[in-house]
Structure formats: structure tokens, C-alpha cells
Amino acid sequence: MKKNISSQEKDQKIQHITECAEKIFYEKGFEDTSMDYIAMKADVAKGTLYLYFTSKKDLYYAVVLRGLKKLEAMIVQHTQKFKTGFEKTYEMARMYIEFFYSHREYYEFIVEYESHRAKDAEVNPFVRACYKESGKLFEILCAYITQGKEDKSIKESILPQKDSLVFWIQTVGLLQQLYLKEKLYKNMTDITSSEIIERHIEMIASFLKNDSTGQEG
Amino acid sequence: MKKNISSQEKDQKIQHITECAEKIFYEKGFEDTSMDYIAMKADVAKGTLYLYFTSKKDLYYAVVLRGLKKLEAMIVQHTQKFKTGFEKTYEMARMYIEFFYSHREYYEFIVEYESHRAKDAEVNPFVRACYKESGKLFEILCAYITQGKEDKSIKESILPQKDSLVFWIQTVGLLQQLYLKEKLYKNMTDITSSEIIERHIEMIASFLKNDSTGQEG
Amino acid sequence: MKKNISSQEKDQKIQHITECAEKIFYEKGFEDTSMDYIAMKADVAKGTLYLYFTSKKDLYYAVVLRGLKKLEAMIVQHTQKFKTGFEKTYEMARMYIEFFYSHREYYEFIVEYESHRAKDAEVNPFVRACYKESGKLFEILCAYITQGKEDKSIKESILPQKDSLVFWIQTVGLLQQLYLKEKLYKNMTDITSSEIIERHIEMIASFLKNDSTGQEG
Amino acid sequence: MKKNISSQEKDQKIQHITECAEKIFYEKGFEDTSMDYIAMKADVAKGTLYLYFTSKKDLYYAVVLRGLKKLEAMIVQHTQKFKTGFEKTYEMARMYIEFFYSHREYYEFIVEYESHRAKDAEVNPFVRACYKESGKLFEILCAYITQGKEDKSIKESILPQKDSLVFWIQTVGLLQQLYLKEKLYKNMTDITSSEIIERHIEMIASFLKNDSTGQEG
DNA sequence: TATGAATGAGTCTTCATTCAT
DNA sequence: AATGAATGAAGACTCATTCAT
Numbered sequence: 001m002k003k004n005i006s007s008q009e010k011d012q013k014i015q016h017i018t019e020c021a022e023k024i025f026y027e028k029g030f031e032d033t034s035m036d037y038i039a040m041k042a043d044v045a046k047g048t049l050y051l052y053f054t055s056k057k058d059l060y061y062a063v064v065l066r067g068l069k070k071l072e073a074m075i076v077q078h079t080q081k082f083k084t085g086f087e088k089t090y091e092m093a094r095m096y097i098e099f100f101y102s103h104r105e106y107y108e109f110i111v112e113y114e115s116h117r118a119k120d121a122e123v124n125p126f127v128r129a130c131y132k133e134s135g136k137l138f139e140i141l142c143a144y145i146t147q148g149k150e151d152k153s154i155k156e157s158i159l160p161q162k163d164s165l166v167f168w169i170q171t172v173g174l175l176q177q178l179y180l181k182e183k184l185y186k187n188m189t190d191i192t193s194s195e196i197i198e199r200h201i202e203m204i205a206s207f208l209k210n211d212s213t214g215q216e217g
Numbered sequence: 218m219k220k221n222i223s224s225q226e227k228d229q230k231i232q233h234i235t236e237c238a239e240k241i242f243y244e245k246g247f248e249d250t251s252m253d254y255i256a257m258k259a260d261v262a263k264g265t266l267y268l269y270f271t272s273k274k275d276l277y278y279a280v281v282l283r284g285l286k287k288l289e290a291m292i293v294q295h296t297q298k299f300k301t302g303f304e305k306t307y308e309m310a311r312m313y314i315e316f317f318y319s320h321r322e323y324y325e326f327i328v329e330y331e332s333h334r335a336k337d338a339e340v341n342p343f344v345r346a347c348y349k350e351s352g353k354l355f356e357i358l359c360a361y362i363t364q365g366k367e368d369k370s371i372k373e374s375i376l377p378q379k380d381s382l383v384f385w386i387q388t389v390g391l392l393q394q395l396y397l398k399e400k401l402y403k404n405m406t407d408i409t410s411s412e413i414i415e416r417h418i419e420m421i422a423s424f425l426k427n428d429s430t431g432q433e434g
Numbered sequence: 435m436k437k438n439i440s441s442q443e444k445d446q447k448i449q450h451i452t453e454c455a456e457k458i459f460y461e462k463g464f465e466d467t468s469m470d471y472i473a474m475k476a477d478v479a480k481g482t483l484y485l486y487f488t489s490k491k492d493l494y495y496a497v498v499l500r501g502l503k504k505l506e507a508m509i510v511q512h513t514q515k516f517k518t519g520f521e522k523t524y525e526m527a528r529m530y531i532e533f534f535y536s537h538r539e540y541y542e543f544i545v546e547y548e549s550h551r552a553k554d555a556e557v558n559p560f561v562r563a564c565y566k567e568s569g570k571l572f573e574i575l576c577a578y579i580t581q582g583k584e585d586k587s588i589k590e591s592i593l594p595q596k597d598s599l600v601f602w603i604q605t606v607g608l609l610q611q612l613y614l615k616e617k618l619y620k621n622m623t624d625i626t627s628s629e630i631i632e633r634h635i636e637m638i639a640s641f642l643k644n645d646s647t648g649q650e651g
Numbered sequence: 652m653k654k655n656i657s658s659q660e661k662d663q664k665i666q667h668i669t670e671c672a673e674k675i676f677y678e679k680g681f682e683d684t685s686m687d688y689i690a691m692k693a694d695v696a697k698g699t700l701y702l703y704f705t706s707k708k709d710l711y712y713a714v715v716l717r718g719l720k721k722l723e724a725m726i727v728q729h730t731q732k733f734k735t736g737f738e739k740t741y742e743m744a745r746m747y748i749e750f751f752y753s754h755r756e757y758y759e760f761i762v763e764y765e766s767h768r769a770k771d772a773e774v775n776p777f778v779r780a781c782y783k784e785s786g787k788l789f790e791i792l793c794a795y796i797t798q799g800k801e802d803k804s805i806k807e808s809i810l811p812q813k814d815s816l817v818f819w820i821q822t823v824g825l826l827q828q829l830y831l832k833e834k835l836y837k838n839m840t841d842i843t844s845s846e847i848i849e850r851h852i853e854m855i856a857s858f859l860k861n862d863s864t865g866q867e868g
Numbered sequence: 869t870a871t872g873a874a875t876g877a878g879t880c881t882t883c884a885t886t887c888a889t
Numbered sequence: 890a891a892t893g894a895a896t897g898a899a900g901a902c903t904c905a906t907t908c909a910t
Contacts, residue, residue, distance in 0.1 A: 013873090031248050035901060045875040047903080056901065131401060138405050162408050166416045169402070173390020184348055185386070188355050191379050199383045203424055227890095252884060262892040264886080273884065465682050469905060479871040481907080490905065565835055572839050596842050600850045603836070607824020618782060619820070622789050625813050633817045637858055664894090686880060696896045698883080707880065 014052050014062075017042050022063045026105035030060055061126030067106025068133040071099050075140065085148020090205060092141055093171060097197055100175045138168055148208070155210045167204055174200055231269050231279075234259050239280045243322035247277055278343030284323030285350040288316050292357065302365020307422060309358055310388060314414055317392045355385055365425070372427045384421055391417055448486050448496075451476050456497045460538075464494055495560030502567040505533050509574065519582020524639060526575055527605060531631055534609045572602055582642070589644045601638055608634055665703050665713075668693050673714045677755075681711055712777030718757025719784040722750050726791065736799020741856060743792055744822060748848055751826045789819055799859070806861045818855055825851055 020042035024033050035056055039046040053059040075095045079088045099106070142164040148154030178185070178193045185193075237259035241250050252273055256263040270276040292312045296305045316323070359381040365371030395402070395410045402410075454476035458467050469490055473480040487493040509529045513522045576598040582588030612619070612627045619627075671693035675684050686707055690697040704710040726746045730739045750757070793815040799805030829836070829844045836844075 010873095034899075036899090039876095046901090047875055048873080050902070051873070131404060134401055135405055161406055162412065162416060165402070165406055165408055166413055166420070169391050169394045169413060170387050170417065173392070173394040174387050175390070176393060177386045177390040184351055185382065187348055188352050189378055189382055191382055195379060196383055196386060199379055200387065203383070203420070206424075207420055251882080253882095256893090263884090264892050265890085267885070268890070468903085470903095473872090480873095480905090481871050482869085484906070485870070565838060568835055569839050595840055596846065596850060599836065599840055599842055600847055600854070603825050603828045603847060604821050604851065607826070607828040608821050609824070610827060611820045611824040618785055619816070621782060622786055623812055623816055625816055629813065630817055630820060633813060634821065637817070637854070641854055641857075661894095685878080687878090690897095697881085698896055699894080701881070702894070 017044065017049065017052060017059070018062055018066055021059050022066070022105060025060060025063055030056075058124065058126060061124055061130060065126055065129050065133065067103065068130055068137075070103065070106060071096070072133060072137055074099055075137065079140075079144070084151050084153035085144050085146070086151075086153035086209060088144040089141065089148055089154070089208065090201075092144060093167070093201055093204065096171060097175065097201075100179070104179070138164070141168055145208075148210075152210055154208050158208060163208075170204075171200070227269075230261075230265075234261065234266065234269060234276070235279050235283055238276050239283065239322065242277060242280055247273075275341060275343055278341055278347060282343055282346050282350060284320070285347055285354075287320070287323060288313070289350060289354055289357075291316055292354065296357075296361070301368050301370035302361050302363065303368075303370030303426060305361040306358065306365055306371070306425065307418075309361060310384070310418055310421065313388060314392065314418075317396070321396070355381070358385055362425070365427075369427055371425050375425060380425075387421075388417070444486075447478075447482075451478065451483065451486060451493070452496050452500055455493050456500065459494060459497055464490075492558065492560060495558055495564060499560055499563050499567060501537070502564055502571075504537070505530070506567060506571055506574075508533055509571065513574075513578070518585050518587035519578050519580070520585075520587030520643060522578040523575065523582055523588070523642065524635075526578060527601070527635055527638065530605060531609065531635075534613070538613070572598070575602055579642070582644075586644055588642050592642060597642075604638075605634070661703075668695065668700065668703060668710070669713055669717055672710050673717070673757075676711060676714055681707075709775065709777060712775055712781060715757075716777055716780050716784065718754065719781055719788075721754065721757060722747070723784060723788055725750055726788065730791075730795070735802050735804035736795050736797070737802075737804030737860060739795040740792065740799055740805070740859065741852070743795060744818070744852055744855065747822060748826065748852075751830070755830070789815070792819055796859070799861075803861055805859050809859060814859075821855075822851070 017038070021033075021038050024038055024041060027033075035046055035049055038059070039049050042049075049059065053062060075092055078095045079091050082088050082091050142160055145154060145158060145160040145164045149156065149158060149160065174197070178196065182193065185191075185196075234255070238250075238255050241255055241258060252263055252266055255276070256266055259266075266276065270279060292309055295312045296308050299305045299308050359377055362371060362375060362377040362381045366373065366375060366377065391414070395413065399410065402408075402413075451472070455467075455472050458472055458475060469480055469483055472493070473483055476483075483493065487496060509526055512529045513525050516522045516525050576594055579588060579592060579594040579598045583590065583592060583594065608631070612630065616627065619625075619630075668689070672684075672689050675689055675692060678684075686697055686700055689710070690700055693700075700710065704713060726743055729746045730742050733739045733742050793811055796805060796809060796811040796815045800807065800809060800811065825848070829847065833844065836842075836847075
């Protein structure tokens, strides 16, 4: 009868480390975070880190993946309360943004990890998982818009594939900007982040929404 | 009136170093660039670098600032060829995007330096100058939109301050996303960056453009 | 009389571990072999290794000892087929060399463990056993030469103690050299290891052999 | 007028570090020597080590090379005092052995560095230089034996290439054995290293020497 | 007996910064 | 003003050994 720490215990340990690492990476970014510090904060020896993660990058991507999964869960759960494609699309955007406010720490990763792109993408399983996760999110959005056209809540002229991608990128980019340059934008005007986001959503909604619903019927 | 290396000579030296550093930072990014290497490429001693820049970051921000200034020059020069506020606004967006394609190296900085934001912002004069430079650009956009409302090329309902900020951020964010996540987006669909940008500009234009020009007057 | 893992079972375990370790040490050398890897390959827990061996070095010397014992067995078995002291001596040399070709892995140890010499010699029982084992081998050689003088197959002028030691050391050294510096020697000339060994044996044989057997008496 | 520490000063520094490293490598061997310790003993910062040597191995091979060069110098200088090929050959062997006694520290390297062979051989300039240096030594020996055959001081039957290689390897191997296993051999008999060496040289000399000199003329 | 998770000292290496010249 | 040798703190990662179970 081996000692074999139960898979459960092991998962707890992994989660514990990931959580600690998350906070630190969030505060300091990848480069300015040392394995020593993570170990200290997680209250384990440095070697233990390497027991569960093969490298610093590995641990980092594990954290990113965790954020993406939480995001997906939130979105899926929330949007299923709504009916029309327009509503679902609209709520998904809201949700994504909501996530930005309530989990800024994940957003940090989602933003930053991209700079480690390319090279790692092919080899690291965590990176691959991250890409896959992002893909899922996009497919959901795309599906909602398609549905919206079918149920007439979204304009006929909208191109689901292309426009969902444009909205997606605009929104991600906008949030990233607000996140990164809060300070800069504060210096420019006295308009708040919330106002900017609202206006952004308004623009998208007005572009999507089918106002002539039922008229022709 | 002896050796007194003329202020001119000094400026030349600074410019020379900045140019060399720029190329290297572009290729390798901040973390992967060493002062040793910059010194070697600039053909000066490492100590000389510290004669003109107080730290590696200082030199980095000097490079960023240089990029921003070039960008501003390009935009100002180009937009003055156009008349209406709408055209100027539209061309400014085009110009910004054009810059993205023709000077990816500066864009790299504009994107990357943001990650060092905050902490340095208050203290480093170069960072302050960068912020100021960005502010200028925004003010130009804002002025164009205002002008557009006056000359009726832009809708009455547009809010110059707020909407220019939204467009600005959307555009910067979109480009940043395309830059950082090219690979990711390529995996998602087969729509090209150009197509995304075009659609983005279309959306903004359609939101801004006053189609009822003069009609009701 | 309960669990009492029989001494036999214990010995089997020790042997199993030693065998596994042997292969690995051979392939990778002492420094590049980790206890983790040995444990994995032996299919036991790392802790188990320390149950039977007090340290990595201990395990290493156990492996060396094993090699020496095999060598001794081979030599003893082979030489008893021959009669005269000269033949026995000659065959012992041949055997030692044969061992070198057919069990390079043991040779590796015999060579390498020497570098850890001295320090460990006094304390480690395995090291002591190794020394003792080597002593046995030498005594056998010495006895053969003595016998050779008695049976007139070996020259009268040979000094059994001293010359057996010289031959012994020459041969061990020669093989070690060939083993370590194959590459180097290959660069120097195009003479093969076999040729060198043959010539070496010829020299020794010519030095030992009594050609005037009984003739002049 | 640059500061440019004169090439001389630089060489002194390199020599100083090499000397310190030599002692330590000698005492502890490659693996058990740390760059930290070398730096401490050399009274420089660790970084300084890397200013002059690209890696630990590099420094190590630099030390080995130094030993080989000293050895060559000693041999060349000494043997030129002698006339016949036999004498030169004989004195070269003596000299090599003498070196063994007076510079045991170099011998350690000459012996040990072989274990790092192969892999580094192609890339590291120091390793290449070591190989080259060893080659020189062998060629000298070979030339002496050839000369000996010409001047009739060495037997006609000797094969310069092959036999010089055999002697060379025997001698190197013998010394290595004495060096490594002093302790072991001391346990076996009470014959001293000197006696063993003397007998070894006797054997070689008797094999080489042409006793029938001039007889037939 | 056997396990294997945990440890943490120790390794090589890098590089921004300083300072004597 | 310019140099570049010297520094040493900091980094990621390894692995023999221990010990609670």
C-alpha cells in the first residue's frame, strides 16, 4: 500500500501554488517575478515548484490557462439566460468586460502572455491549451451572431465570421488599452473607463441591432 | 572657449546612440537587450551610455519617445492635405494604421513600453515626455472631430471628446491585438489583418459620417 | 517469525538495484547519473535506494566491486586450463584484456572510480572491498610468475614481486589510456588499439619467456 | 587615449586566474570545484572570471593547456643536450617522468581532462589546442626513435611509429596508474613508485637498445 | 520495509551599474 | 568626455538526502 499522495491532495497543492503564483505574476509581471519569491510566498521549497511545473514558463502558462477557463465558465453560464442572438452577443460582451473588472489579475496574463507567443506555442502544452481556450470563446461569439441573424435580432448585413472577429479584437484591444494606459488616458480627458466601455458597447450594439424587426411582416 | 564639446556634438552622440538602441530593442525587446550589446553596436564604451542616459530604462524610453514623435510628424504632415473634419479624422486613422505597417519597430515600443508603465511614470522625464506626446496626438484627433461637426461632415450627435477617445482607444487596441496575436487570430479564422482593419475603419466612418449633409438646412 | 523478509530476498533486491545502477553509471558516468533516474529504472522508490546504500557513492562503489569480482572469476576460471607459469601469466594478461573488450562497462568504473580515490578509501567499506579485490588479482599474477620461474618457463632473472607489479601497472595503464584517449591516439597515427595491445603483450612475453629452457644446463 | 589596460596587464590577470584555478582544480577536480570558490581564491569577483573565460570548462581547459605546454618546454629543452636517438628517447622518457614528480598538479589535468573528451573536442579552442599539444609531444618521440635507428643506437627491428606509440601509451598509462592508485599499490607490496618506474624504463631501454653496435662494421 | 513528496544548499551564468584612469 | 575592467546581486534550475506515513 503505497503512500501515493492522493491525486486530490496533489491537485490541491498544484492549485495552491498556481494561486500564489497568480497573485505574484499579476503584481510584478513575468520577468520581475522570481521562482524564489513564488516559493517563499507559497510557503514551499523552490524544488517543490519544479516538482509540479517543469519551468517558470510552464507555471506561468498554467496560470494563464486558469484565467481563460474561469472566463469561459463565466461567459457560458451567464449568456444561457438569454434568448435572442443579439442578447446573447450583447451579454457576452458585457460579461467579458465584467470579467475585466472583477478579475483584473487574469486580464493581466491574457494581455501579457502574448508577448511570449510564437516560440513556445508549438512546444508547451499549457500554451497550446491557452490557444485552444481562446478559440472556444471566439467560436461562441460567432455562433451567437449567426443565431442573431437567424432570429432576426441582428441585421442581415452583418458578416458573422468577419464581424465577430472585428468586435472581438476591438473589445479585447480596448480593454487592454484601458488596462495598460489607464494613467495615460486619465491625463488626456476626464472621461472614465466605464464611460468609454459603455460607448464602445453602444457602437457595437447599434451596428448589430436589427431595428426593422417585424416591420415587413 | 576650449574643448566645450558643442551642444550640437552632444546631440549627435545622443541621436547616434538612440538610433542604435532602437534597432536592437526592436529586434530583441527590452529584457533581451543588454547594455553591452548596445554599446558594442553603437561603437562606444558602456560607460558612455551612462553618460547620456541614467539607466537602461531611460534609454529605452528615449527610444519610445522618438517613435512617438515620428508618428506625430507623419500624421500632422499628411492630414493637412485634407479639408473637412471627417476627411482629416479618417485620414488620421489611416495614417496611424499606415504607420503600424511601415514602422512596426516603433509600434513594438509603443506596445511594449506600456508594461513598464505606472512605476516609472512619475519619475522618468522621458516617460513623462512620452505621455505628453501621446496627449498631443489625441488632441489633434479631437480637434478634427470638432471641426467635422462644424463643417457638417460629421454627425451632430457625435461627442468629440468622448468619441474621439473611444475611437482612439479602439484603434490603438485593435492594432496592438493584431500585432500581438497575429498567430492566435490566424488559427481562429482565415480573415486577414487588412480585412479586419478595413472593417474597423468602415465601422468608425459609418458612425461618424454625416449623410444628411446640408439637406434639412 | 513473521514478515522477516528473508536475507535472500534482501540480497535479491540489492542485486537488482546494483544491476540497474551499473547500466546507468556506465552509460552516463557518476556525475551525470541521478538517484532519481536509478530509482526509476530499478522500479523502486528513491527512499529504497537509501535503505540499501548509504549514499550515491556507496552504490557506485558497490557496482565497481561487482565488476572486479566478475573480472577475478573470469581470470581464475580461464587460467586454470593452462600448465606452465608462463602460460598462466600470459593468459591472465590476455584475459584481462579480453575483459576490457567484452565488458567495457566494468572497465569504465574501474577507471573512473579512481578519481574519487583517497578520500573515501578509509571510510567506505565498499571501497575497501574494491582494494582488497584488486589485491587478490595481483597476488594471482604474482603467484603465476613465481611458478613460472620454478617450472623454468620464465627467466631466472625476473623478480616476481616487482616485475609482476610493473606488468600489472603497465597493462592496466595501457588499457586505461586506450579507453580514455582513443580519439586522441586516432589523431596521432593510424595504428589500431588491437595492434598496440598485441605489441605490448609481445614485449612483456619476450621479457618474461625463458628461451634457453634447460638447453645449456 | 583609451584606458585599454595594456595587453600585458590583461595577460597577467589571465595568468593569475589560471594559476589559482589550477591549484583548486588540482585539489578538488573539475566537478567539485565551483566558480565561486575560484573567484574567492583568486580574489576577484565571479563576473571577472567570465570576463576572461567564457565558461567553467573553458577555464579548465586553459589550465590543462598550460600544463601541456610546460611539459613540452621541459622536454624539448632537456633532450637537445643529447646526441644519439637512443639517448634522446631515453631522456625524453625520463623527463616526462620527472615532470610527473615535479608537477603533479598538471598531471592531474592531463589525466582527468580526458573524461570530458569527445563532446568538447570539436568546439572548444582550448581543447583543440590541448590535442595539438599532445600530438607535438608524440611526434618528437617518434622522430627521436627514427633518428636512433639511423644512428644505430636503436635496434633495426624497432618500428618507430608503432613502438613509439606503444611506449608512449605504456608510460603515460603507468604514470597515471601510479598517480591514481598510489594507495592501492602501496597496499599490495612495499615496492616504491620510483622502483616501478625505473624497472619500466629498463624494460623499454632493453627493448630499444642496439647492443650489437658497430660489431658488424 | 517501502515510499515519494519535500527540501534547500549549491550550481553556473548574466548584466546593469560603477569608478579609477 | 570617455573608457572598459570590475563588480556582485540575482536568476533559473538540479538533485542527494530526509522523513512522515
